[in-house]
Amino acid sequence: GSEGRSLGRCCSYPTVQRKLPVLRWLPRYSLQWLQFDLIAGVTVGLTVLPQALAYAEVAGLPVQYGLYSSFMGCFVYCLLGTSKDVTLGPTAIMSLLVSSYVFHDPTYAVLLAFLSGCIQLAMGLLQLGFLLDFISCPVIKGFTSAASVTIGFNQVKNILGLRNIPRQFFLQVYYTFQKIRETRVGDAVLGLVCLAALMGLQEMKRHIPKSHRAEPMFVRTSRFIVWAAATARNALVVLFASLVAYSFQLTGSQPFILTGMTPRGLPPFQPPPFSLVTTNRTVTFGEMVQVGKGLGEGLWGEGGGVSSAPTPCAKSFSVPGLTNLLGSFVSSFPVTGSFGRTAVNAQTGVCTPAGGLVTGALVLLSLAYLTSLFFYIPKAALAAVIICAVAPMFDAKIFRTLWQVKRLDLVPLCVTFLLCFWEVQYGILAGMLISGVLLLYSIARPQIQRDVLLIQPASGLHFPATEFLREVVYKQALAVSPPRCVILDCTHVSNIDYTVVTGLAELLQEFWRMGVSLAFCGLQVVWEWRRGALDSGW
Template sequence: MAERDREAPQRCCSYHTVQRRLPVLRWLPQYSLGWLQLDLIAGVTVGLTVVPQALAYAEVAGLPVQYGLYSSFMGCFVYCLLGTSKDVTLGPTAIMSLLVSSYVFHDPAYAILLTFLSGCIQLAMGLLHLGFLLDFVSCPVIKGFTSAASVTISFNQVKNILGLHNIPRQFFLQVYHTFQRIGETRAGDALLGLVCLAVLVGLRVMKGHIPRIHRVELLSVRISRLILWATATARNALVVLFAGLVAYSFQLMGSQPFTLTGETPQGLPPFQLPPFSKVEANSTVPFSEMVQDLGAGLAVVPLMGLLETVAIAKAFASQNNYRIDLNQELLAMGLTNLLGSFVSSYPVTGSFGRTAVNAQTGVCTPAGGLITGTLVLLSLAYLTSLFYYIPKAALAAVIICAVAPMFDARIFRTLWRVKRLDLLPLCVTFLLCFWEVQYGIVAGILVSGVLLLYTIARPRIKLSEHGVLLMQPVSGLHFPAVESLRDAMHRWALAVSPPRCVILDCTHVSSMDYTMVMGLADLLQEFQKRGVTLTFSGLQNHVLQVLLSADLEGFQHFPSMEEAEKGHGAELDGRRRVLLHSTSENMLPASGLIQ
């Protein structure tokens, strides 16, 4: 025992354990000049993408544009040390910005506090190895949420394309007021926004049709393709730069037909504690009241942030043939948000779009994030004065083009073809997210949970005739299934004349709880009163031990179904006759399964 106690700290401090907690130590000793070149290209490319997107996503979150940049660099540095995916980039995203706008009342103080608390929750989940909780959010719920978010975010930007002001943020009111005031559209904003949309869509389509570069081709051909690829990849930055130059030209001529971003504070954010209270005009809002105001956001924001990051990391790990550590990803995400709150960040997560750009540019290690983070810091230090001239219509076009692909219309058709019941959580999530995001997500998870519990409460049971009645559950038996099993036993064995002996084949039963054991005890007594037997076969060792420990009266067990049949002395004709049964029509289905 003492030896084991001495070995425990050694294992905790072993180099292998340190490597697990600091994944940078795995790839840093092997780092090469070739990797540096590719990481540099990837970092610059992602940096040119993240700066305009950060400005735009701050608008979605309802915060001043500089907070988008404040949120864009901490994840780059933290993930380089702690991340297990070479491709993932952390920063502001459309979905997280939408969630933030739902909980922080357009107030940076609430946004920063939400970042701090989300980081603490995510960090705790990682340390406690609670990543498995994410498995309870089903794919239909995720698809329903992301599709609704795509529609909500896109329509939220229509007002900036049209140059409308004072439009409510609630989706249904937003739709009503936008169409009611469409006559107030500013021609300059609308024209610029549509042009930016057309250019972004054109460059996106062009990128998908650029042939791969081959070394055997002429140098001029390779260079031209590389220029086209770089232009299409950095399209967000180029469109925003073009729009800003156009707006600046009009400003020099003494007129301004566009709605501009306006003054942006220059310089890096101060490194300070997150606001644990908030001073208002005549009072102070204490920490406890701020937490109450954040409400469901303290559960929804960290959960969805982890879900988005893990989903992206898994997708690119599978695509590029490497593995990720789920709990380590939770630690990286939690520490990013925790430290980000000290530099005025709002909650961040993995970005699918920027991660895709990172992977396509051939990034080799998370070190590419160091270049991206440095570009964001340089932008904050020296370029914020230029952000004044960026038209809001151009940023709106960037957002719409970024979130439009998130709407997956094919999922409805796919689920209709594969499993129609899964359309229920999908549609519930999709529709309720237009009312309130948190209601849609929670309702979708609850509906998915009810569907899951229904299959536990009504387990499928295969019935067949072997001289005696053979009942074979095809999954575990837990307490919600007690009544279902009792009803099946009564209907097919005890309520018939004469009563029939039953063999309960538990070959597929991998677990059984106490309530089910007590239910089986009652059934054994009922069978004994009718003068017939209930016999068990094929019990796995740990399930058998549970039943033996309960010391059930009249309990009989045989290792296999054949031995159980011999024990009953049944005369078999060598043929297996499958009965028809339906729980709703007193008939067995042709498959011999009841549920």
């Protein structure tokens, strides 16, 4: 019956393919794709390893939690992802949002990942992706620009080797300058060298010319080596800094602040914590949740994923939601789509989401065998990685652009930008509120042009009528105070000559000088070949 047919459609192969996108490309997988996916996976892995350690520092968590958060998204997106380029994992902005909630306690971070995943999955199932359309670009730009400044300045203390600096932005600025005399020379020199190296390699990558088959093999190989070094610059710089620190360790002196001991091994697979036992009492689930902040992190983390992934909103909500939900069982903090690593993935020529399997495997191998080497990573080197990662997020041009396009949009931009330095959530909510008020006001109070003159010639326009038309328009529109706009309805005009076109062009210029508009409507096809003559005055 009809129930059987419905069941058959739900279980049909095309339907299963839509629900499980891996079935679209896996049957066609080839050795050539495997080669490109391996290269892309390793390249992204070399990018994600130092960034994961650094972003855990931004979140206020031990560095191993950055690695715990970096592999689940690779595996989930391989099965459910619809874009070959997108990567999921820890990001600078998400780490900043997490830092305002976790209080340096990983238990809160893991619970937040679980709550964010539940919220995102629910929004995906309810098809609520359209809600992101109500977050205006000025609010997003204000938030990301403020976040880049906050995250970048937060790493100045590690570049200078300063200790006991508060995490709140304004207190951070005050105490950083107050303790500037306590700067450790070793950390400052190494941090600045790492910054210069990262910026130099990044600039080098931008100016590498494209290779051509006609060029000698030596030239193409050299360009590939330079490109690979520039792409994996974060890993190379961190490796260089670690070797320098290890060399000093062998001599018995250590001028750098090091990352320190990192626990070895994979995280245990266990449910996220729903309570926290302290020395004094047990913190209940309700006290841990802090619904307002947890909900804010979930929504904003998903905003980054939707912006990064060219997929339908429901799927974009579902994949990061499932990643965060499953990630909470392996001690992950919330993750989302990464712009930088997605770009690296695309540039290396990845063919399928299977590249994520290589990246995830590389992270797991580093957790299993390489954590002892993380001891020698200087914090100044990780700080340089973070600063270079967040610097492009500050968009200074947006202020000038909005001034030229629509100055009123500067209000939500500036409010969001300034309040995010105090509290990220308040800045976002205030910007959204102002944008909503401006939108509702424009809907409730649309601009109505009252003083408009409508002129409708009853037949063709020929040169004898040019002067008469200009006089009528001038007397009734330009000679009055204030000047009136004019709409010239050409519905009945099927013929026009050059003299009239010239006269109308001059009339347009007069209207421009007076600051009012002369608009044409109902133009016929016969006008098409003559429009070029009006371009100079249109």
